[in-house]
Amino acid sequence: MWLQQRLKGFPGLLSSSWARRVLAALGFLLVLYWYLSSGSLSRLGWRSGQPGDAAAVCLQVETKPWKSLSDGGDAWVLPAAGGERTAVKPMVTGNGHAVLDIGSNQLWVTPAAASGPAHATDFPPLLRIKPVTAYAQAQATAVLFREGVVRTVRCIQAVQAQSPRDCLSIREDFLCHRSRPHLYLQRIHISNPSQKVAAFEIFSLTASVGTKFSTSLEKVDDRNFLLYSGRLSVLEGKIVLLVIATKKLVSRVQVRPKSEFADTVLSVVYVSEAIESIKQEETFNKLRESAKKEMVEVMQMGIEDLFQEHQEMWSDLFISGVEMHKRMDSHTPSSETINLTLYYILSSTPAPLLDPLIGSEDQEKMEASLNYVDHCFSGHATMHAENLWPENLSSISQILQLLELWKLTLQKRGCKALVAAGAHGLMQGMVLSFGGLQFTENHLQFQSDPHVLHNSYALRGIHYNKDLINLAVLLDQEEKPFLHVSVKLQDKPVRLYACEAGCLNEPVELTSEVKGHTFPVMVTQPLTPLLYISTDLTHLQDLRHTLHVKAILAHKEHMAKQDPGLPFLFWFSVASLITLFHLFLFKLIYNEYCGPGAKPLFRSKEATTV
Structure with a gap:
């Protein structure tokens, strides 16, 4: 009824000149807003004759x-x-x-x-x-x-x-x-x-x-x-x-x-x-x-x-590299920062392997160092080292300072041979360091911190005995991390094997299949690398007997133990407050209807007829 009365009065409202002006102004503003927000002005702006x-x-x-x-x-x-x-x-x-x-x-x-x-x-x-x-x-x-x-x-x-x-x-x-x-x-x-x-x-x-x-x-x-x-x-x-x-x-x-x-x-x-x-x-x-x-x-x-x-x-240099798929925290560098840092370092570094004057003996030594670098990269990953992956560089002087810092870091972490190999070696060392990959005497191990695997990224073009390995940390539909490994064979076929943390399961042979191979993220106690890759199957089979782990958990279980939630005292306090509130509410209701001077719940007929 109220709506019908308002609609009946609408024609009378339009008969007023000031009302028509207000409605016309509102319509004009709506049209102008649509025109500006839709990008029509920017697409057709050259017709207006504005400079540029x-x-x-x-x-x-x-x-x-x-x-x-x-x-x-x-x-x-x-x-x-x-x-x-x-x-x-x-x-x-x-x-x-x-x-x-x-x-x-x-x-x-x-x-x-x-x-x-x-x-x-x-x-x-x-x-x-x-x-x-x-x-x-x-x-x-x-x-x-x-x-x-x-x-x-x-x-x-x-x-x-x-x-x-x-x-x-x-x-x-x-x-x-x-x-x-x-x-x-x-x-x-x-x-x-x-x-x-x-x-x-x-x-x-x-x-x-x-x-x-x-x-x-x-x-x-x-x-x-x-x-x-x-x-x-x-x-x-x-x-x-x-x-x-x-x-x-x-x-x-x-x-x-x-x-x-x-x-x-x-x-x-x-x-x-x-x-x-x-x-x-x-x-x-x-x-x-x-x-x-x-x-x-x-x-x-x-x-x-x-x-x-x-x-x-x-x-050929950019066969190797780092790709950031999903960044979940501000401390992890963006794809733009990673690629610019790699580009700046390569642009400032000579490539002795490409020098036409290099001797064949020196070239063979450098290539050998690229294919297998024992004990490189040792230590924790550099993924969150903001001084090595800076967002803001404004001059060539800062780029050259960053180059010297990268050289010093790699040299101190067992990668002297890669630094000596110039641009190709630095690219390899930076990729290894980003994810915490390390060569040992018999295998390549991925020793990333399980707490940073909420980020999704890929390390491509890792040299291993003249083959190229691509390793990615991916997330499934439930946001649980898993490892994806693929191999690009470069020379004579060489068998590569891999097993996850603890090597409790039989090692898997890595092939050059397009779909690659997936491995679950398992976390051991005490902490050991999340993945092992080797050309020696026997070595990986023996490795399970030398790790001496107390327990092995799925990544989700490990994170749940690391973050058990709020302490018991907090939940006890919340439960106590809820109980006290209900007791207080019960007391109010009781006093209202059952206490001294309480009003009767039902009125008598005599009281009604009076």
Whole structure:
């Protein structure tokens, strides 16, 4: 009835002019809210003529493939210029001999025959590309882990009223070649989909270094390149000399409508060891000759061959790695932090196994150390060591400090041979340390703390006798952890066996099946490794008799004993309070109806008729 009366009065309400205005205003606000929240404004913003709208839309299209790479842990994307970000991480590419800081356009070099860290130079290694006319620009940068490349994309809105489809785009790839330690490249690709000619200026900032570097134009056959010579003061009384040869490009480029421009800047850097000043001229001559020779050699090679060669080497390094599937606490590093840390360490470390000058004997020793490293990694896992997996790194100096900390940690935990093997060894050591994997004389054991297995992660590419083992800690539907092991055979088939904690069950032979093998997480008392892997079946069968465990529990039972819940006193107090409350309530009811002066429960007929 109440609703019908209100509905009958509704037409009268609309007859009021102020009511109609209020309803119209509310409707307008609702439409505006839907329009803003649905993203329509951002998709069609370039029509409004706001600065950068067309460039921003163009950039979204150009960088769309990056999302799948980022989600898969194969790339880290720096937000578009102007976007909000909590911290700016260094965008670097390197090979241990040279490191390029893309953001600050700075070259870092390692002196020849030196085991110390790299040193910053005043030489700007990268060319700058500037459009002659630009109304607005948008830029994004990504680090591609498996390719060892830093890629930047710029979209340029030439005039105010321009569609995103007509925006100019500049894509640049920066890399320090992995197997050619003196070579770094800058690949440039400019696309002009518009109907007008686009002009660009290409220039270097080498003029800013003044007299610190001398410059000369070199001509070999029909090839021209620039040769820069400079010096660093690293120790008192000693200097380090460096010579950079770089391809000479034109200073201005015009890209015709509906066409593209592509070129690659090749640069070679040679660095001396720390020398006395009296040897300066002789050393400079040797460095210049070496730089000229390699520069002519790489200029004769195909650019795509150089890129493919580099990417194959980087891909080989990233066969090993760590993947974080599910992070349940803030102390565990994220996938982004893990991949960036691995990338930074590899970019700052030489790879002796890829050096063409390495002897066959030294190469065999390094490869043998990768396949089986006795007593590495000893001690507790580094998963929760925040100083080894830092979230915030802001400079190359901090990266170099982190590299030294990782080297020291691995050396003190029985991994000296891996550190000596360079980038390949460091990657192996970091993977072993993350999960607490340790090689012993006869087996590989997984000795992670059972209390951290609520996190789900995978360790891939663990070298074991020339085979690759993948070990993952996964969670079932009830959030209970279990172990998954798979093997990728690399050489002659070698039988591998595994058993869970205590080795009470018969060891299982590991095969290269795609589905792999699963093992329950069992916890022994006293605590022993959660998994054993060995090529010796007899060794694992004998192991059960040498562990001398008192008990073996499932992971869930172990955690229940470790965390039995709230103490008895707490539950006794709660039960007492509940009992006292009910006694008090009973007393109130009793006094109300049964105590002195209580009212009768039923009224008599006489009292009713009066």
